[in-house]
Amino acid sequence: MEKKRMVILGAGESGVGAAKLAQKQGFEVFVSDFGGIADAYKADLQRMNIPFEENQHTEALILNAAEVVKSPGIPPKAPIVKALVEKGISVISEIEFAKRYTAAKTICITGSNGKSTISMLTYHILKKAGLNVGLAGNIGHSFAAQVADRHYDWYVLEISSFMLDDMYEFKADIAVLLNITPDHLDRYDYKIENYAASKMRIVQNQTAADVFVYCADDEETKKALQAVNIQAKQYPFSIIEKVEPGAYLEENTIYINTQLNNKLTMSISDLALQGKHNIYNSMASGIVAKVLELRNETIRESMGDFKNIDHRLEFVAKISDVTYINDSKATNVNSTWYALESVNTDVVLIMGGVDKGNDYTMLKDLVKSKVKAIICLGKDNKRIHEAFEDDVEVIVNTFSAEEAVQVAYHLAKKGSTVLLSPACASFDLFKNYEDRGNQFKAAVKEL
Incomplete structure (x- = not known):
């Protein structure tokens, strides 16, 4: 044959x-x-x-x-x-192809921001609870290669909109949608609704036996939900209102409730991941863990001892009372917003690279209130200058990580933070965001 x-x-x-x-x-x-x-x-x-x-x-x-x-x-x-x-x-897509050859259940995580963090956190919780689980998709080793070589009962898959666009028969057993904010709009005719429709493919083919977890506070998600008929059992999470079943925040305590009478509570001060956006991340992973009926004690322990991924708000060093943070994975404006929101000092911000049709408006208030200088790291920084010239006294162009760090060292005052959070892709000067982050870290260590 x-x-x-x-x-x-x-x-x-x-x-x-x-x-x-x-x-x-x-x-x-x-x-x-x-x-x-x-x-x-x-x-x-x-x-x-x-x-x-x-x-x-x-x-x-x-x-x-x-x-x-x-x-x-x-x-x-x-x-x-x-x-x-x-x-x-x-x-x-590779994800569609690989799923044909495995009976493993899938937890599929998508969203414009936070999906790597939540994928890692969810994987960490499941592994700690003793489940036979793999991690794949946009993170770690290829899903198809793992299906070829290994046998897992569960997979945590980080899934991008580009992967979703080429998925047809694929079904997520548990689908998680974190947020929808403008990203990659160059691939979607610069229309947020096209991008949102792509993200909503995460629920396609789901049945009443499946689960859909989403952020009830996200405006674009709420709009996108109206256009889709969802069959799966829904668990929203919110820090604004009380939602049950689902997860919510009340007086610095997270409440997660997916079934009657077995609520998980956890103080946000005990979470390994700090900052408002990480409350959402912990809630989403917590709901998945509760849906799988893992023990509250295991979930609490895992959410308390988790180590975040490299290049995502990664502490590099403190030199002469200035903190250096590597957030090279922030390849869109919303990620940079989250990074600025989680820093509580004055900031020297290193940003720039390949602009994907970015709208910097959402950063303006945070830049005005926190950012003392912007150091552009990229070949073409015109749009950053145009966006922030009225908000920041100093905007400097640099063309290497080493040069950017040297300039930051001279501009930063004691007690402030030098934050690499580019809001752009890295391909103009670097191989990828990891290369950019590693060069930044190496340059800081040379100071």
Whole structure:
């Protein structure tokens, strides 16, 4: 019998993982990347004897596929994707593909901000409670590679809107939507409603046996909910009003209630993650844990001893009474808003990079009240200057992490905070946000 041909577009973590699973499932596999392939991934493909090409997409080798798994980073407007769609060839995400080959239950977390933190926190709680759980999606190792190699009963999946756009049959057993704020609007015709519709795909195919967790305080989520018929059992969370079942805040105590008579309470001062936005994060993970009927004691313990991910409000050093914080993962305006909101001192803010159609208006009040200087770190900083020239006395351009840190060192006064929270993507000067964060940390340690 002739093998079905599976083509993978993109040879990063998700693409190479999908290739591995496709090979294991007996497909004839070909991998194509329009850019260069990293040495480590190239070595993986060579070891598996999977043919591949880089720096091009050869149509003759792609348009004969039975199905195509596309990396989330490749836009639907890419010529090769348009050609596939015109030929009627199915184009899906790695998440959609991998789910076909596992009976594991999935906890799927999406939102413009906080999804990495909540994915890690939820994984931490479940692991500590003794569940056999994997972590995948936008974080950690590829979902497809884990389905090929390991056996988990549960997966915590961090899912971006780009992944959701290529998901059709996939169903989340527990879906979590944290918030919807303008991000990646360049992929959605600069319309927030298109982006919101993409995020709402997290509930598609859910039944009454499934669970949907969402933020009742988020305006765009409330709007988006009106356009969708949700079958799943709903658990909202709020710090403004009392919601039951669900989670709410009252006098510095979180209450989480998913079933009668077994409420979890926890003082916010006992949470490992501090700051208003992290109350939401802890509530969302807490609801998931309660839905799974984990013990209150385990949940409390896990929410109290969790260590946050690198590059997300990560303390780097205190030098001459100035605190340096690495929030390189803040690649959109809303993330930077959260970062500024959680710092209680004067701030020297390092921001900039590849602007994704950002609207900086939401930062203006916080910048006026807290930010004493802005250090731009990027090739084109015109829009940052235009947005904040009336709000901040000093705006300086820099073109390397080392230069930005040196300038910050001279501008920061005792007792203040130097905060790297770019609100932009990193690809103009760095490989990715991790590279940007690591270069920042290295430069701070050189002071």
